[in-house]
Amino acid sequence: MPVSLAMSRRLRRSFYFGRVEEQGVGACTVYNHMLLPAVFRSLEEDYRHLVAHVQLWDVGCERQVELRGPDAARLAQLMTPRDLGRAAAGQCLYAPLVDAGGFMVNDPVVLKLAEDRFWLSIADSDVLLWARGLAWGLGLDVAVREPDVCPLAVQGPKSDDVMAAVFGEAVRAIRFFRFAWLEFRGHPLIVARSGWSKQGGFEVYADDPAVGLALWDALWAAGQPFNIGPGCPNLIERVESALLSYGSDMLPGDNPFECGLDRYCNLDRPIEFLGRAALETAAAAGISRKLRGLRFAGSPCPPVTMAWPVHGGGRRIGDVRSAVWSPGLGTNIAIAMIDRAFWPAGSHVEVETPGGACPATVADLPFV
């Protein structure tokens, strides 16, 4: 039985959520204390449309934690093992945040606006409080705030055409994970080639409700010849593409190596960050578990709402973090944290789903 989402002011709405309701959103989740659409027609219909056409997404829940001031760069670097020092203004950097134990706190995209100004476009945890606590405790000269910025995303293979119709041809020149300031009706906006799918597209960081809503409507109108549709981060697409979700796939007890984020851990650079000692120890010792893919047959599996145990060699060797039926692959696919002995692709394991035990094989991520 589906459970309704009880609405309250505590579950904040983006500039666009009225439009999302008009579009007939079917299910939402809550992310950074905001509503995030999860399904419009069905997961599969939404998926098929996304990979073929273009969608307009309300991702206002991607909150920005702004660090601004003389110590902004130092604070940003303190929070992540990724070397931010070589980044240029206009660059987006995916950066795991870790605590003093080397455990995952969040995994934002860091936008470098200026040498002394960063936006952390965060996943679902209160990085605002984390950054403020660190800044106050250390006596840093930095302002930490959450500006009321509501990103919207245009995603799918026809994204460039829709965006060019509204922002002009300049958008086509924006490189992947770079952003430019482009004007919409005289209002400069950050436009980044990024987004929570692997189907291509942009995120626009609207910082004004009226401008944001006008932009939403302009994109929707411009998208009509391209069969634009409502949409949202799609579970099928993100599991196929292995776009990890903090809180589902990555948990507060995981380190970035276990999450496969080694290439964002620049331990060889002389950077100062919390958890350096812990990550150096983990790197030296090697990890004993890691996120891997699983494929398992049977009827389409339900959503993962708690740990599904994974067994191998007669013992528990891990747990499923996310899973979904992939219509393209014709099988269930999952992201699971599993023990080292079972990392090789093709290893045979067993997943304990709510519907019963299913034989599964280990696969590389991403699936597609």
Next chain:
Amino acid sequence: MPVSLAMSRRLRRSFYFGRVEEQGVGACTVYNHMLLPAVFRSLEEDYRHLVAHVQLWDVGCERQVELRGPDAARLAQLMTPRDLGRAAAGQCLYAPLVDAGGFMVNDPVVLKLAEDRFWLSIADSDVLLWARGLAWGLGLDVAVREPDVCPLAVQGPKSDDVMAAVFGEAVRAIRFFRFAWLEFRGHPLIVARSGWSKQGGFEVYADDPAVGLALWDALWAAGQPFNIGPGCPNLIERVESALLSYGSDMLPGDNPFECGLDRYCNLDRPIEFLGRAALETAAAAGISRKLRGLRFAGSPCPPVTMAWPVHGGGRRIGDVRSAVWSPGLGTNIAIAMIDRAFWPAGSHVEVETPGGACPATVADLPFV
């Protein structure tokens, strides 16, 4: 149209949520990254049952942030303007948390377990990250963690009888906002006379899934002669009782005086806390807005999902934070942040609801 809640592992489940599903929960919200039931039969049916009988609540989302170690007391005090120094072990203290600007961060119940061990039973923001950031920045000798404790609550006028049937007569001696360690099947548990209603009752801090579930079932069985029912924090009851909800009634831009929490701000005591300077300034200057009650007629109002403007004297003088139809009072009631000129009970204002403008009168909190 009701929107479904899209389930995922990111929305964590308490030890009891399977039982909640069996009981036919109708709507949930998300609180501290966990599912929190909001409605079983209907708001009004749930309400009528709660005030007459007894209910078993899954409040596992009341997460505990544990501070433990030589600097635990110092860190706890740093986070709140309430003087924690005179508290005895076994005491529960409602305590607003404020940041360096004197703004609300959370409003937990602080359980003093020992001189060097506190649990902050938190509202909906990541106090874990806030406390860890402060502790690390200041170099404090304190462990900050979230133990997997899932409180359950027994609430309603027949709570003592149900609890006594399971824990023995000792529970009756527990005073309001005190707790005792009581055994359930050989396992010691914190049992507090507290909870998120004004109908009387207890919260039990289960720290083990199997023990918690067994306790749930034992309470359910023991409650049968008392007409125990499923339930949850109820919007009607909490607005009537003015039990404020952080994120709805209290926002990150409010200070505790504006929220009517003056008596928890011990500025006259020699305690060290963040935001002391800001709160001293606010206290000296006086506040210009405050949470007050509103009554307004018309048909039962919908849930508040964004700011409903309040007008008075031809200008905007505030906004509604929560509102609900009170069947007992036969009117809509609201908690609103309004300007000083309109604080007197009986002042005439106007509420802009989604259904249109409604004349309203200012009332004292609580309503009942």
